[in-house]
Amino acid sequence: MLSERQETILNIVKEQSPITGQHIAAQLHVTRAALRSDLAILTMLGLIDARPKLGYFFTGNKEKDLLARIITNIRVESCLSQPVIVGEHTSAYDAVIAMFTEDVGTVFVGTDNILAGVVSRKDLLKTALGNNDLKALPVRMVMTPSSKLIYVEPQEQALVAAQRLMEYEVDCLPVVHVLDRDEEDRKELQIVGRISKTNITRLFVECGLGRRS
Amino acid sequence: MLSERQETILNIVKEQSPITGQHIAAQLHVTRAALRSDLAILTMLGLIDARPKLGYFFTGNKEKDLLARIITNIRVESCLSQPVIVGEHTSAYDAVIAMFTEDVGTVFVGTDNILAGVVSRKDLLKTALGNNDLKALPVRMVMTPSSKLIYVEPQEQALVAAQRLMEYEVDCLPVVHVLDRDEEDRKELQIVGRISKTNITRLFVECGLGRRS
Numbered sequence: 001m002l003s004e005r006q007e008t009i010l011n012i013v014k015e016q017s018p019i020t021g022q023h024i025a026a027q028l029h030v031t032r033a034a035l036r037s038d039l040a041i042l043t044m045l046g047l048i049d050a051r052p053k054l055g056y057f058f059t060g061n062k063e064k065d066l067l068a069r070i071i072t073n074i075r076v077e078s079c080l081s082q083p084v085i086v087g088e089h090t091s092a093y094d095a096v097i098a099m100f101t102e103d104v105g106t107v108f109v110g111t112d113n114i115l116a117g118v119v120s121r122k123d124l125l126k127t128a129l130g131n132n133d134l135k136a137l138p139v140r141m142v143m144t145p146s147s148k149l150i151y152v153e154p155q156e157q158a159l160v161a162a163q164r165l166m167e168y169e170v171d172c173l174p175v176v177h178v179l180d181r182d183e184e185d186r187k188e189l190q191i192v193g194r195i196s197k198t199n200i201t202r203l204f205v206e207c208g209l210g211r212r213s
Numbered sequence: 214m215l216s217e218r219q220e221t222i223l224n225i226v227k228e229q230s231p232i233t234g235q236h237i238a239a240q241l242h243v244t245r246a247a248l249r250s251d252l253a254i255l256t257m258l259g260l261i262d263a264r265p266k267l268g269y270f271f272t273g274n275k276e277k278d279l280l281a282r283i284i285t286n287i288r289v290e291s292c293l294s295q296p297v298i299v300g301e302h303t304s305a306y307d308a309v310i311a312m313f314t315e316d317v318g319t320v321f322v323g324t325d326n327i328l329a330g331v332v333s334r335k336d337l338l339k340t341a342l343g344n345n346d347l348k349a350l351p352v353r354m355v356m357t358p359s360s361k362l363i364y365v366e367p368q369e370q371a372l373v374a375a376q377r378l379m380e381y382e383v384d385c386l387p388v389v390h391v392l393d394r395d396e397e398d399r400k401e402l403q404i405v406g407r408i409s410k411t412n413i414t415r416l417f418v419e420c421g422l423g424r425r426s
Binding site: 037068096121159163166171197201202 | 284339
């Protein structure tokens with residue numbers, strides 16, 4: 001993006017600011033006039049700043065801000081996956097089978113797309129270890145109920161989803177529309193998808209390959 | 214980063230290229246001379262390109278390239294986690310316990326930090342489901358042996374690690390130094406860490422908050 005000379009100037013300002021245009025020119029063995037357009041570019045890009053009688057200052061890394069701006073523009077709805085949903089009366093055993101059949105790490109429990117709970121590979125492994133008969137155990141005895149669940153809405157930033165995945169130490173979040181409260185004044189959550197660390201890893205790859213902007 | 218007028222010019226060029234400076238000036242109700250510095254900036258940033266007798270062309274999105282450049286600069290060694298290692302004679306049951314105690318989804322199997330294999334939550338859930346006695350079953354009967362393993366080296370790009378996680382559909386890769394071959398001409402892999410979709414999700418958050426550059 002910057003020319004080699006602009007990078008050199010940027011480094012000089014970074015290390016020696018405040019520094020006058022005269023001194024920069026002297027170090028590059030060119031005239032002050034020869035530097036005018038490069039200094040104008042660096043100033044307009046917000047990478048350096050000129051202050052009267054002092055010279056040029058380095059004003060920080062705008063590249064980081066740009067990266068942050070691109071990433072914060074990505075919405076959950078543009079990178080979610082299809083949910084895998086089992087009924088509330090499914091056995092824990094059949095929930096594991098759905099997990100392996102669909103090759104997901106997290107299964108949602110619900111009726112008519114209304115979220116009742118979430119069950120993860122970790123929940124089921126813990127249950128299996130407890131010598132439970134998974135075929136006789138209803139999945140709702142193992143799941144995290146929706147009242148305790150962390151979720152994300154489709155219009156939220158993928159960055160927010162990633163922060164929640166990290167903060168609550170879960171592999172996957174339900175993506176839901178929050179509907180009006182039901183007769184017992186509980187929020188109803190309509191399942192529209194799921195977003196996992198796998199989706200975020202795919203986003204990272206897409207950004208790294210220049211396929212997101 | 215760009216001024217409002219520069220963004221406007223960029224949009225005009227994007228939609229109407231090739232377009233002459235004269236025509237851009239007419240649409241903005243300014244003189245050609247008033248646009249000179251803005252056009253110079255956009256050209257030097259590589260966002261537009263001027264061709265004699267034709268005018269200005271839009272030359273693509275350099276922001277994407279910049280994002281890709283920042284991400285490709287991140288090395289595995291700057292974002293790996295500590296490995297959790299159990300001995301080859303550990304039982305599958307004790308491997309699950311290590312997994313829960315250390316709160317990881319993947320445990321490495323090895324002796325003296327030389328990788329023998331990897332066992333995941335998914336492997337152990339599948340084994341538990343098969344009505345096996347996990348306490349009597351050595352973890353090496355369940356693990357993926359190192360000869361079939363995908364790994365990553367510390368100096369490789371985090372982007373490459375993320376691509377391997379996606380391509381091989383695993384949650385975690387061992388980070389290893391590849392040592393000289395042993396007497397049976399097998400590569401020896403010295404464990405130095407692990408990198409998982411959790412690490413990549415954390416990187417994504419750091420990039421999105423402007424904490425990586």
